[in-house]
Amino acid sequence: MEAERADAVVWRNRALTLFDRVSVPVAVCDVHGEVVLANPAMAAECGTTPGRLRGRQVLELFRPQEATQVERIAEALRLRHRSRYQVSVCWRAPGGAERYGELTADPVSDSVGATPALLVMLRLLGERPGPGPEPAPEPVRTTEVERRVLALLAGGATTARAARELGLSQDGVTYHLRRLTARWGAANRTELIARAYVLGVLTPGVWPPRPSPAEG
Incomplete structure (x- = not known):
């Protein structure tokens, strides 16, 4: 046993x-x-x-x-x-x-x-295959005129003053603002400026406001 x-x-x-x-x-x-x-x-x-x-x-x-x-x-x-x-x-x-x-x-x-x-x-x-890395966000594309319009508005400029400094008509400034508003889904100009800073279009921490050296 x-x-x-x-x-x-x-x-x-x-x-x-x-x-x-x-x-x-x-x-x-x-x-x-x-x-x-x-x-x-x-x-x-x-x-x-x-x-x-x-x-x-x-x-x-x-x-x-x-x-x-x-x-x-x-x-x-x-x-x-x-x-x-x-x-x-x-x-x-x-x-x-x-x-x-x-x-x-x-x-x-x-x-x-x-x-x-x-x-x-x-x-x-x-x-x-498993999920890959998150795709990199597409760079924010703005024209030089759009960035300058945003910088002037961020500094408190009215549409009329922005038009004078940029050599545009008021309707021309309004046109650029409408395009930016539609592109970013902003509800008003305050949100538009806030988004410009978040997206890196405007340089943070400087006054008067100015466009970033390069687009984000």
């Missing part, structure tokens, strides 16, 4: 060594899908360590793509059927890419009447 126990321990240790070294992502779950044991390959797919996977729900780590598949498996396990079950899943890889593949679950137990555990293996079928 003691010899049999010793042999069992030896074979258990060998099985665990093989379990850890196999490159295929593998986990052992209870009948409810809670992870009992996971190998490093499975943990790597989740961006963590095997110990941290223990107690996690496998179908939360790997999202089923068809709910009906999971329902059929749950019913089969309730009836103690011992077929191989497959679920199409997707998950977020540690690098941010969206991966998809297939979970295969095999019920295993020491005896026919015992509640089975699930030996779960993951097969990667493909990957979709």
Whole structure:
């Protein structure tokens, strides 16, 4: 009897060594899908360590793509059927890419009447790129005349004074202001000036106001 126990321990240790070294992502779950044991390959797919996977729900780590598949498996396990079950899943890889593949679950137990555990293996079928960096905002484009109009208004100039200093008619100044207002969606001149500073069109911290050396 003691010899049999010793042999069992030896074979258990060998099985665990093989379990850890196999490159295929593998986990052992209870009948409810809670992870009992996971190998490093499975943990790597989740961006963590095997110990941290223990107690996690496998179908939360790997999202089923068809709910009906999971329902059929749950019913089969309730009836103690011992077929191989497959679920199409997707998950977020540690690098941010969206991966998809297939979970295969095999019920295993020491005896026919015992509640089975699930030996779960993951097969990667493909990957979709993750979200890239936010695109850089387009530079604010204004003409030299528009920037000078904004600088004069920021300094308190009226439309008439801005027109005199720029050699334009009042209608000409109003035309530029209307274009800027429509382009930036400003409600009034106060907001228009505020946006000019926020967008870098006017140089902050100087008086009298003046256009920035270069457009933002």
